[in-house]
Amino acid sequence: MHSSPLIKRAAGERYHPESFKQRWEIVKKLGEGGFSKVTIGKRRSEEDSVYSGFGPKGTSVEQGENEVAIKCISKEDMRNGSESEELVAREIQTFVTVGDGFPYIAQLYEVCEDEKFVYLVMEL
Structure with missing residues (x-):
């Protein structure tokens, strides 16, 4: 269950097939619930801290917004x-x-998956 067609379809243009760990770094945990945890994260590379042309209008991380909320x-x-x-x-x-x-x-910027988690990368 690495890539879920249902999750991919729901996310549409916001689904990102690249490895979550290559793109994002978890900075600290904000909280935890019954089936998920929410963390603060940031882009791994400085040049990727601003999305150029990503997703529908209004869904890109603005310049200077380096931290995001990540629901795991x-x-x-x-x-x-x-x-x-x-x-x-x-x-x-x-x-x-x-x-x-x-x-x-909160704006949903992107959705990623790996073997263990679905990650919702959102506005902090």
Whole structure:
């Protein structure tokens, strides 16, 4: 379950196939819930700290915004029923549909996956 078609479809243009660990560094943990944790993260390379032409209008990290919130959702918990893949896809779709342009909803910048987690990279 490395790449989930359901997650990829929900994220659309925000799905990023590159390795999460190559692109992002986790700086510190903000909090933890039943099936996920939220961390502060930053881009690994300085030249990547600003997205050029990434995603739909309004979803790029602005210059000077080097830190993001990263929600790390356990795939093991998704497999064991604590949280279903469908609910995670619905959460992603909600961010994509409702989040753009609303001042009190965090922007979803990108979605990545690896063998253990689905990562939602969002506005801090």
